[in-house]
Every structure is written in C-alpha cells, then in structure tokens.
Amino acid sequence: MPPRSANKVKVYVRTRPTTSFASDMLAIGPDNRTVGIHRAPSQNVVDNKINDWTFHFDGVYNNVNQEEIFNATAKDVITRTLDGYNGTIMCYGQTGAGKTHTMTGFTESYSNRGIIPRTLQHLYQEINSRQEFSYSIRIAYLEIYNDQMCDLLRTLDTQSDYQQQQQLSIGEDSGLVYVKGLSYRLANSEEEALNLLFEGETNRAIGQHVLNKQSSRSHCLFTIVIERRSLVSSSEKYTMSKLNLVDLAGSERLAKTNSEGITKREATFINKSLSFLEQAVINLSDKKSNSHNCRSSKLTHALKDSIGGRCMTVMIANIWPELQQLEETISTLRFASRMMCVPAEPTINEVIDPIKAIETYKRENKLLREELALHDSLARRHSVPHETLSEQQIYEIENQCRKFIEGSLDDIEVKNLRQIQAVFNALRNICRTTEKDAEKKCRDRYIPADKQGYDQQDGHKEDDYSEIMPGSSRGGMGGDLDGQNFGTGAKDQRGSKESLLKMARNKKQQATTPAAAVTTLKPPATQQPGAKAKSPPPPGFKPNGAGPQRGATTDEEQFSQVKEASDVVDTKDQPPNTPPGRAVAFEEFKQGRGSNLNKIYLDNKEITAVKKKQFTDLARRINQTKGEIDETRVKAEQKKNERLSMGEFLNENGETIIDEEEYELISKLQDLKGIYRTDFDEWKSLKSEISYCQNLVNQCQNRLLQEFDIWYNDCYSNENTTGGPDDLTSSNKNNNDSRVYDDAAERFERMQKELLLSDLDSMPFRQAQMKTNRRHVFDAATAQGPWKQAPSTTVTTNSAHYLGYDEQESLPSLYTNGNQQKPMVR
Ligand SMILES: Nc1ncnc2c1ncn2[C@@H]1O[C@H](COP(=O)(O)OP(=O)(O)OP(=O)(O)O)[C@@H](O)[C@H]1O
Secondary structure, three states: OOOOOOOEOEEEEEEOOOOOOOOOOEEEOOOOOEEEEEOOOOOOOOOOOOOEEEEEOOEEEOOOOHHHHHHHHHHHHHHHHOOOEEEEEEEEEOOOOOHHHHHOEOOOOOOOEOHHHHHHHHHHHHHHHOOOEEEEEEEEEEEEEOOEEEEOOOOOOOHHHHHHHHHOEEEEEOOEEEEEOOOOEEOOOHHHHHHHHHHHHHHHHHHHHHOOOOOOOOEEEEEEEEEEEEOOOOOOEEEEEEEEEEEOOOOOOHHHHOOOHHHHHHHHHHHHHHHHHHHHHHHHHOOOOOOOOOOOOHHHHHOOOOOOEOEEEEEEEEEOOOHHHHHHHHHHHHHHHHHOOOEEOOOEOEEEOHHHHHHHHHHHHHHHHHHHHHHHHHOOOOOOOOOOOOHHHHHHHHHHHHHHHHOOOOOOOOOOHHHHHHHHHHHHHHHHHHHHHHHHHHHHHOOOOOHHHHHHHHHOOOOOHHHHOOOOOOOOOOOOOOOOOOOOOHHHHHHOHHHHHHHHHHHHHHOOOHHHHHHHHOOOOOOOHHHHHHOOOOOOOOOOOOOOOOOOOOOHHHHHHHHHHHHHHHHHHOOOOOOOOHHHHHHHHHHOOOHHHHHHHHHHHHHHHHHHHHHHHHHHHHHHHHHHHHHHHHHHHHHHHHHHHOOOOEOOOOOEOOOHHHHHHHHHHHHHHHHHHHHHHHHHHHHHHHHHHHHHHHHHHHHHHHHHHHHHHHHHHHHHHHOOOOOHHHHHHHHHHHHHHHHHHHHHHHHHHHHHHHOHHHHHHHHHHHHHHHHHHHHHHHOOOOOOOOOOOHHHHHHHHHOOOOOOOOOOOOOOOOOOOOOOOO
C-alpha cells in the first residue's frame, strides 16, 4: 500500500454483516486496509469495462461491533474537538448498508448504540476529567430532506409546523458556516445531551409520518458546538469548535430501485445532493481547482467548512458486501477513495472575547499610565498631559507654528509626543497652504490681460465696483455680472494659462540678470514669415532689438509663448509685476475660483427673469380683463336702464324678466370677474416669488463681490509697491476673513470626528450622513443653481443654507425700475 499522508481526510470502510458475502468478488486485504473487487465480465457481449479494482483505505472493518468502530474511527476526533479543533464524522453508502446503524445504532440497546451516543458519553467523561477548563456544549440536529432543512430539536406537532421549519437558511460569518434559525440547545450533562438526541429522533419519526417520507431519504447532521474557556488563565482567548456527526441519505441508483412518484423525487434530490458532494470533494482534493462552490445544495453548503481544510474529517464508507449490491459497493468505494485525497490540516479555532479583551487592555493601559507618570516624576516633568489634544489646543499649536514661521516666536513649546505630532501636522498644513497660495498668485499674476482691461486699470486703482459691475453698487441690483461689458477674451487667456505660467516662472528665474530678462521678452530673430500670420503680435508688443539674440534655434512655438508672455507684462509698458485691473481679474475670478458662485448667480438671475416676464404678461392680461369688465358693465347698465325705462316685467313668482342680450352681458360679467380673481391671486403669489428670488440674486451678487474682494486682495496684497489695489492691512484682514471661513469648516469636521469617536457604534451612520450631505452640497453647487424649482421647495431651502443666506432677512422690493405693470384693483 502506498504511504499515506497524515494531512488528509481519514476514510474507513465498514461492511454490513451478511450470510451471503460475495467472497469471490470482494476481498479484504490481510492488513485490513485494502478492498479488492473482481467483477465477472459479461458473457454475451464484448466487455471493455474495467473489472478489477483495488482500493486502499485507512482501515477496513468487517464484522466489528459498535464499540470497535467507535474507538477506531471517532474517539480521537472527539477528544481533539475538546481541544478546539473542528471535527466531522460522516457515514456514506447505499441504503441498507448500515449508515444509521453506525451513526446512531439502536437507541433501545445500550451495547448497540452508535457513534453519536458514544460520542456524547466520551465527551462528558473527558470534560469531567479536564478540571482546568470550563466547557459549554450546545447541540443542534438538522435534517435535510429534498433540499429543504428541518430543525429536529423544535417541537413538531402538525404538518404545518413541519413546513414552517423550512424557513431555515445557511449563513457564513468569517468562513464559518451556520444555519440561521436552527436551535442550538444547551446540554450540561450527557443525559441532557442524549435527551436531545432522542427528541430529534422522535421528531424525525413524526416528520417521516407527516410527509409520508421513508427512512433513509434524508441527510441528518447532529452538531455539537463546544466552547472551552480556561479556568486558570484570565486570557481573553477561548476556543469554539464544532463536531458534525453526519448520516447521509442512501446513495442507491434510481434505475435499480425503479422509483416512482414521491420516491423518485426523493431519490433525485438525494442523488443530486450526493453528486454535488462528490463534486465538492473532487474540487477540494484538486489542488489546482479554485472553484469550491459549495452552494449548489443545502448539504454541501452546510458542510462547507466541515470537509477537510481546517477540520478533522473522518468518513465511514458503509458497504453491503453481497453480489446484488456490487455496483453500489464499487460506487461507494470509488467515492471513498476520492475522499482520501482531500487535504485536511486541522487548526484550533481561537476566538477573542471582546469584553475580556477590553478589560485586559484597560488594565494594561492603567499600568502603562502609572509607569509613564513614574518616568515623568523621575525626570522632574510634572503635570505632563497625555490625553488627546483638544480642538483648542490644536488651534493654539497651529498659531504658535505660524508665529514661529513669521519669526515672532522663537520656540514652540512641546511637552509630549502628541504635541510634537500636532506641531508637525500644523507645519505640514501651513506648508501646503503656502505652496498652494504661492502657485495661485503666480498663476493669476501672469494671466494675459486684454488691452481694455489695462486701459481701465490705469484710471481705476481704487476699490471701484463700477469697474467690474457697471450700473451696480454693492448690495444693489441691475448690474451685469455676465461678462458682457468687459473682460472679452478671458476664455482665450485661460486657454494658454499653463504655458503662460511656465513662461512666467522661467521669466522670474531669468529676471535675476537684466540681460536674461530682455532675452525672454525678445522675439526670435529667425522668425518664420508664416508665424506672424498665425499668431500676430498684440498691439502693445514691442520687440526689443537691443537685447542679446535668443539664437537661431528658437522655434515658432517658443516665439508664440514669448509673445504671449510679453503681452502680459509689456502691455502699456507696465512693469512685469503689475497686477491686472479689477475688471480683468473679476473675469478671471468668475471663470475660476468663483465659477460655482457665478453659475448659481446666473441661474438664479435667469429664473428671476423668467418669473418677471410671467409677471408682466399676467399683469397685462389682468388689465385687459379689467378693461373688458368695465366695458361689459357699462353695456349691462345701459341695457338695464333701457329695460327699466320700458317698465318692469315680472313673472308669476314676482321675479324680474330680462331679455337674452342682457342675460348674456350679466353672465359674461360674472365670468370675467372669475378670471380676474384667479389671475389676480396668481399675480400676488408670483409677486412674492419674484421678491424672494430677487433677494437671492442680490445675495449671490454680494457674495460674489465679497469673495472676489477676498480673492483679489489675497492674490495681489503684496503688490502695493507696484500699484496694487489695496493696502496690506485690508488684505490681511481679508486673508483672515477667508481663514475664518476655512477654519469654521475645519472646526465643524473636527467636531464631527470627535463626536464619532465618542460613539463608535454610530460611526458608519454618521459618516454616511456626512458624505451624503457633502455630496448634496457639491451637486447643488456644480450641477445646477440652488433652486431651479419653485423657491418654496426643499431644494431651495437647503441650497440657501449652503450659500449662507439668511432666509429671515427682509425681502427687497421688486419694482425699482418702474417697468412692471401694476394691475388695476378695485
Ligand atoms: N454492522 C451491523 N450490525 C448489525 N446490523 C446491521 C449492521 N449494519 C446494518 N445493520 C442492519 O441493517 C439494516 C439496515 O441498516 P441501516 O438502516 O443502518 O442502513 P442505512 O445505510 O442507514 O440505510 P438507509 O440509507 O436506508 O438509512 C438495519 O436493520 C441494521 O440493523
């Protein structure tokens, strides 16, 4: 027999005692590990089938009693499950081969009891002998019939009870398989455990009766869950193992049994689940195979973690060694030898008890703190805090770092590791912000400006809003932010922004020597004729022939870049560092940083305009209706007077009789009044909507201007020496303003995080909430204006909050230009 690897599933064969042992066809080797089969070839036809087999197993047991088979196959597995290993013992074979006999035995006869009762006995005996551990045993008994699961430890009185059982489902948690809804009953003694076994057997019998099911038509899994905790160590670790004792349904062939109806259906399910099991076993034994899909049937899914792998697995192949059963025997032995190839490397299942773990960590933490305090006092460092830094402390550290960088502070005081970390974080943040700001300033400074912008700049160096918003003053309305009046060509300027930035950087570097500066601004001497036509130099461009030549290698592209850069800096002979005029800068702002705000502003403005148009049309219609009412009323009055002049006509009821024409006039008058009232109501609601919309437009406008101020001063605050628009003081103020905005947002995030850390359970919810909020805000700002719907909708309110608008503010009057038609109202 070939050497047998220890790390494989153990497979044993047990024969059912029989008086007609087919000894001429089936032979058991003298080592009790081999089964040889010889099948007589067919007499009448050419038979190419294999007729001789030799199967090797871990043991072959012929005519052995229950105790021997238990000791040989199961005892060791059971002992080891008490150490924390998972174990499975399963019986496989054709109907009548002795699976149930092996697994359960006779419940009436003690000496003929099977593996399960013996297991329970051995288990509790072992537990009683292990004084250093406490064990808790839970038992479940599951039956799988026609691929439906049934809990055999539930009280089953009726068929409907039985059918309700089918609600069980299989779940997996960290690779461990469990049956949801299955009852795992506590058993504190062998007796209690046996009671559960018998209860399950009884329920199985009832189930069979209720569904008219025959014995052996179902798979049964008797599961013992063992929890072991040490009584001598206070470790937070404990073991949790699972022992599965499986009695599989008979593996007979459909054709042979001539099954019909329910029996056929049962046999189909059995064969299906067993062939899935076989497939699973093949996959498990094939090292190259990655497909271990065990969900094809309830049986394979329930046994997913119980065959090989980390689980000690024993299979007992029950055979019926009679001539008539030869085919089934061959089939059983084939399956059994496949099972021999399934690798099994059992490992202990250790679990960490979270409550105990927390207690341990708390104790450890306390000890460490005490030790730290001792070190502090030895090093004469008293009252050193070791707690997490508060928001205020972090803020102060940031301030200190800023002052340190500016030079107004010589030392940053740090007492512990957390503070050192905070200092580094603060320095990193400052560094990043400064880098961003510098890059931005540089980029903005060298944006090419059109001539008009610079012309305007010459005359307007003050904080002049009429320059960027003609016809408008701060907080006023009617100005045009759409870029119609100035900033033409801003888009083109942005197109070449990157190359300009590069050029500007180069220029700044080269500007350290005057000659280098001149070289950069000079067009190439070998300029191609076509180049000029392609990119004509701007009106303000002045070639400087006095400087050194750039050389013949300068190509057309370089010239174009130099030209554009010179456009920026040389227009109107301004020095290179002159900031652009506010009008040009405002255009840039609207395209860049303020684009979202500008978009919202434009959207709101557009909606307001639409509503105003509706309002005007409605007012016109109302006035028309009013005119018609007056006209009809006059006619009706005339008619009435005519009628009265002829004397009153009354009917038998004393009612006045009027002619048809007068009647129509009165009806028309009533209709017109109805239309008038409806339109007037609509007009009133439209009026308040417009008022609300206009308020938002104004606020957007103000906000845009404010943001632009901050941005402009931020970018050009250091340019006061070269004619910057504002002095340093106001710039700093605005810088601080923007920092206040940033800090508020950061503070809010920090507060949220602190809140989350104080309640870990709520973390996913709150984080999702924050993310959702952020997404809404982002969507509102980028995808569309804040309220493209009616202002009374939720969207409006949220978006208004996002922009920081105060909805309680008094609304400005809509009719300032006098163009609105006011309806005549009586
Ligand atoms: N080793 C054995 N010693 C004595 N009797 C046995 C032995 N094996 C099987 N039998 C008897 O054979 C009969 C069939 O056995 P059992 O019911 O255990 O077969 P099974 O494989 O479980 O069949 P099924 O798949 O139908 O449940 C029973 O009466 C049982 O007592």
